[in-house]
Amino acid sequence: MPKLKIFLWQICHALVHTRGTLAQRGTPIDCHCPFCHIMIEDTTHLFLGCAISQDCWRLAVFHNWLNMNPQFDPQIGILQMLSDAKAAGLAIKMDRLVVLLWGI
Ligand SMILES: [Zn+2]
Numbered sequence: 330m331p332k333l334k335i336f337l338w339q340i341c342h343a344l345v346h347t348r349g350t351l352a353q354r355g356t357p358i359d360c361h362c363p364f365c366h367i368m369i370e371d372t373t374h375l376f377l378g379c380a381i382s383q384d385c386w387r388l389a390v391f392h393n394w395l396n397m398n399p400q401f402d403p404q405i406g407i408l409q410m411l412s413d414a415k416a417a418g419l420a421i422k423m424d425r426l427v428v429l430l431w432g433i
Contacts, residue, residue: 333427336431348361349368350371377432
């Protein structure tokens with residue numbers, strides 16, 4: 330579980346090393362998403378905006394891994410999505426949500 334806590338901390342502090350952030354910091358790398366090859370890979374696209382990640386979310390809900398329907402609007406960003414999920418309270422399984430983010 331420490332890995333997941335560190336990963337969540339990295340998301341919250343915009344420290345996930347996506348292709349977009351690596352390219353922005355000078356790493357000679359293609360900054361585009363390796364799945365759709367259209368958008369720049371940032372955390373919002375990687376975890377919410379990409380069609381592949383959206384399929385992961387849909388499958389997680391379909392198979393009852395998550396008991397929520399995440400917002401897919403890339404405008405809200407990953408932090409707002411996590412905040413909304415936590416604010417919704419009830420029985421949202423935050424640990425499962427983080428595991429899914431890790432899996433993506
Ligand atoms: Zn993509």
